[in-house]
Structures are given as C-alpha cells and as structure tokens.
Amino acid sequence: MTWTILSFVALVGLLLAVLAWSMRESPEDSPARMKLVLGTSSPLHNALYYPQVRRTFSKEDWKYLQERGSPKLARRARVERRRVALDYVKAIHQDFRSLLQIARVLAALSPKVVAGQEAERFRLAVEFELRYHVVRLLLLAGISPQWQLLKIVQTVGTLSARLDAAILEMGERASQALQETAGAA
Amino acid sequence: MLYLLSIQNVAWVLSQTGISVLLFFLFRSGNYKKYPLFTSYQIANLAQAAVLLLTYRAVGRSSHEAFLAYWTTQGFVLALRGLAVAELCRGMLGRFTGIWTLSSRVLLVCTAGIIGYAAAVSDWRGDWAVTAASRGLELAVAGVVVTLFLFSHYYQVPYSRQNRALAAGFCIYSCTVVLHNTFGNTATPILFILYDIAAMLVFCVSLTIWSLALRFPAPAQEEIPALLADDSYQQLSPAINARLRMLNDRLISAWKVETPQP
Numbered sequence: 001m002t003w004t005i006l007s008f009v010a011l012v013g014l015l016l017a018v019l020a021w022s023m024r025e026s027p028e029d030s031p032a033r034m035k036l037v038l039g040t041s042s043p044l045h046n047a048l049y050y051p052q053v054r055r056t057f058s059k060e061d062w063k064y065l066q067e068r069g070s071p072k073l074a075r076r077a078r079v080e081r082r083r084v085a086l087d088y089v090k091a092i093h094q095d096f097r098s099l100l101q102i103a104r105v106l107a108a109l110s111p112k113v114v115a116g117q118e119a120e121r122f123r124l125a126v127e128f129e130l131r132y133h134v135v136r137l138l139l140l141a142g143i144s145p146q147w148q149l150l151k152i153v154q155t156v157g158t159l160s161a162r163l164d165a166a167i168l169e170m171g172e173r174a175s176q177a178l179q180e181t182a183g184a185a
Numbered sequence: 186m187l188y189l190l191s192i193q194n195v196a197w198v199l200s201q202t203g204i205s206v207l208l209f210f211l212f213r214s215g216n217y218k219k220y221p222l223f224t225s226y227q228i229a230n231l232a233q234a235a236v237l238l239l240t241y242r243a244v245g246r247s248s249h250e251a252f253l254a255y256w257t258t259q260g261f262v263l264a265l266r267g268l269a270v271a272e273l274c275r276g277m278l279g280r281f282t283g284i285w286t287l288s289s290r291v292l293l294v295c296t297a298g299i300i301g302y303a304a305a306v307s308d309w310r311g312d313w314a315v316t317a318a319s320r321g322l323e324l325a326v327a328g329v330v331v332t333l334f335l336f337s338h339y340y341q342v343p344y345s346r347q348n349r350a351l352a353a354g355f356c357i358y359s360c361t362v363v364l365h366n367t368f369g370n371t372a373t374p375i376l377f378i379l380y381d382i383a384a385m386l387v388f389c390v391s392l393t394i395w396s397l398a399l400r401f402p403a404p405a406q407e408e409i410p411a412l413l414a415d416d417s418y419q420q421l422s423p424a425i426n427a428r429l430r431m432l433n434d435r436l437i438s439a440w441k442v443e444t445p446q447p
Contacts, residue, residue: 003306004306004307004367005367005368005371007306008320008324008363008364008367009364009367011324011363012324012327012360012363012364015327015328015331015356015360016356016357016360018331018334018335019330019331019334019352019353019356022331022334022335022337022338023334023349023352023353092432095432096429096432096433099425099428099429099432100429101341102425103422103425103426103429104339104340104341105340105341106417106418106421106422106425107283107284107340107418107422108281108283108284108340108341108342109281109283110282110283110417110418111282111283112282112283112286112418113283113284113286113287113418113422114418114419114422115287115290117422117423117426118287120426121422121425121426121429122339124426124429124430124433125429127433128429128432128433131433
C-alpha cells in the first residue's frame with residue numbers, strides 16, 4: 001500500500017515537473033524559438049575544421065615542445081589544447097543542434113512522417129547530449145581525448161554539397177513558413 | 186466535523202460559481218465555438234451539481250443511491266473531460282498532419298500504459314474500485330497533457346495562451362484528484378473531508394486559470410501552408426539522420442580518452 005501511494009505521489013510530481021519544464025517558454029516566444037540558426041554555410045561547417053584541430057593535437061608537436069621548450073611552455077600548451085578541445089566539442093554540439101532543429105521543422109511541415117526515422121533521431125539526440133556532457137566533463141577534468149581516433153570526421157567533407165544546399169534551403173523555407181504561421185496564430 | 190462540512194459546502198458553492206463565470210466568459214468571447222467539447226464539459230459539471238443536489242436532498246448524502254448517482258454522473262463528466270483534452274490535442278497539433286499522426290499514436294500508447302499501470306497497482310475490491318478507475322483515468326489525462334506539451338516542445342510547435350492555460354488547468358486538477366483518490370483510501374472521515382476541500386479549491390484555481398485565458402477571443406489559427414511535397418521528407422530525413430549519426434560517432438571516438446603525457 002505504501003509503495004502504491006509513493007509511486008502515485010512520485011508520478012504526479014514527475015508529471016507536474018515535466019509540464020512546468022515543457023511550458024517554461026511563453027507562447028509569445030514560440031516564433032523566436034523556431035528560428036533556425038542558419039548561415040550560408042553547411043550545418044556541419046564547424047566539424048569540417050577537424051584537420052586543423054587535429055594538427056593542434058599531433059604527437060610530433062607535443063614531442064617537440066617537450067624536447068625544446070620549457071616545462072612552463074608545455075604546461076601552457078596543455079591548457080591551450082584543452083581549451084581548443086572544449087571549443088571543438090562545443091562547435092560539434094552546435095552543428096548537431098542546428099541539424100536537429102532543421103530536421104524537426106522538416107518533420108513538422110511534412111504531411112507524412114516515418115515513426116522509425118523520428119524515433120532514431122530522438123535516440124541520437126539523447127545519446128549525443130549525454131555523450132557531449134560526459135566528454136565536456138572529462139575535458140574539464142583535464143583528460144584530453146584521443147583525437148587520433150577521430151577519423152570519421154574526414155568523411156564529412158566528402159559528403160555531397162548538393163544535399164547540404166537542399167537541407168539548408170528546406171530549413172530556411174520551413175523556418176519562414178512556421179514563423180508566418182506562428183505570427184498569424 | 187460540522188465546521189468542516191460548512192467549509193466543504195462553501196468550497197462547493199465557490200466552484201459552481203467559478204464554473205458559471207467561466208461559462209459566461211466562454212459564451213461572451215465566442216470561445217465556445219473553438220472549444221465546444223470543453224464548453225460541454227463545463228456544462229456537464231454544472232448539470233452534475235444540480236443532479237447531486239436533488240439526489241442528496243431526496244435520499245441523503247451517505248445512501249447507496251447517492252453513491253450511484255455520484256459515480257454515474259462522474260463517469261459522464263470524466264468522459265467529457267477526456268474528450269476536451271482530445272480537442273486540445275487536436276487543436277495544438279492537428280494542423281501539422283505528419284506529426285499529428287505520429288503523436289496521436291504515441292498519446293494513445295501513453296494513455297494505455299498509464300491506465301494499465303494504475304489498474305495493476307490499484308485495489309479493486311468493493312467501493313474502492315470506482316475510485317481506482319477514476320484515479321487511473323485522471324492520471325491518464327495528466328499524462329496525455331504532459332506528453333502533448335513534450336511533443337510541442339520537441340517539434341517547436343507554437344501554441345496559444347488559451348491552449349497553454351487549458352492544459353495547465355487540466356493537468357493540475359487531474360494530479361490533485363489522483364492524490365485525493367490515493368490518500369482518500371486510507372484517510373479518516375475528517376481527513377477525507379479536508380482532502381475534498383483541498384481538491385475543490387484546486388479546481389477553483391484551474392477555473393481561474395481557464396477564465397483568465399478564455400475571457401478574450403482566442404486567436405484564429407491559420408492552416409500551415411502546403412510547403413513540403415510528400416517525398417521531401419522521405420529524401421531528406423534519412424540524410425539528416427545519417428549526418429546526426431556521424432556527429433554522434435565523432436563524440437563516441439572522443440569518448441575513448443587517454444591521459445595527457447607529462
């Protein structure tokens with residue numbers, strides 16, 4: 001009996017908390033919320049700087065600094081490396097969110113959506129957010145990532161530019177249409 | 186005890202006045218056209234009060250007939266509340282055909298899950314069976330409203346102040362009834378009356394939220410322009426997912442870490 005009471009109290013608390021969270025932005029803010037962070041470049045433009053970032057983390061540079069530079073310089077380099085790593089992870093996060101936003105608006109304006117696609121996107125978003133926060137915490141704790149493993153990034157640059165343009169255009173059109181609708185509502 | 190019963194009566198009168206004020210606003214602002222099921226739900230609330238008042242006068246408050254009259258009318262009121270929530274869901278997401286089809290399925294699954302859970306953990310013996318059923322349905326109403334807003338938040342669907350107020354009122358009151366039915370099972374008669382008064386006051390809060398939002402006409406919603414062709418989603422959605430996967434993989438790689446060399 002106690003378990004039943006506790007479970008119902010917990011459920012009610014959870015429901016009210018989630019409702020307050022999902023309603024935290026006022027409806028007047030809705031059109032602003034729907035603005036897509038779109039530029040003239042690809043939604044993955046930050047990720048494309050991977051080669052430059054990777055160069056910053058090359059073992060050769062590190063060895064050179066250890067052999068030729070002072071310990072103070074090596075320490076400073078380590079702090080700088082961490083900052084660059086944090087900025088890069090943050091930029092990937094931005095890319096992910098902007099792409100996700102386009103996908104959501106695309107789904108909202110489509111006459112038909114595929115449940116599987118939406119479920120996969122939701123799962124990816126949850127996984128990404130969790131990983132992003134863990135990686136960020138690790139970096140803040142002074143543990144640097146093994147950037148040599150990040151080879152997948154290079155394949156991003158080889159993706160078709162035509163598709164990039166299509167996604168961007170669709171995102172802009174979707175955003176415009178939703179804002180018009182929200183303005184009328 | 187008598188003092189408590191008087192307070193209970195005052196709370197009851199207060200709630201009936203609140204319903205009348207809300208109905209006045211609904212008809213004056215013309216919002217009854219936009220929310221016909223919500224208006225019917227409020228009219229049913231008033232009708233139930235009238236039926237119960239007559240029944241209690243005729244056969245007394247604690248008779249079996251009064252019990253039957255209460256739960257029969259409550260069944261109708263609860264059904265209408267469910268329909269009013271469905272009307273809200275459709276009003277918020279109905280314009281977005283694609284996600285409405287998806288969300289209506291998810292909402293149905295959520296409702297079934299919540300009712301199933303409530304049914305599984307409830308005591309179905311004797312008179313408490315109706316309380317258990319009512320609790321399950323109220324929990325489902327709150328669950329549906331919360332899921333609806335999660336959907337709207339996720340897909341960034343705009344919603345009016347009126348819809349927001351309706352949802353908040355439904356959810357707050359349903360959650361209160363769930364707690365009332367849960368604690369009422371084991372409460373002493375005095376505590377039960379206190380819970381009852383608290384539930385009625387929360388209902389008055391919901392009525393105030395609804396009245397404030399519905400005293401002015403709700404803005405007309407325009408149809409979403411036919412922007413995307415059927416195949417746009419089919420072509421672009423998998424491509425976007427592939428890219429999201431790629432970005433995710435990049436973080437998976439970053440997950441594998443090494444301690445920096447001294």
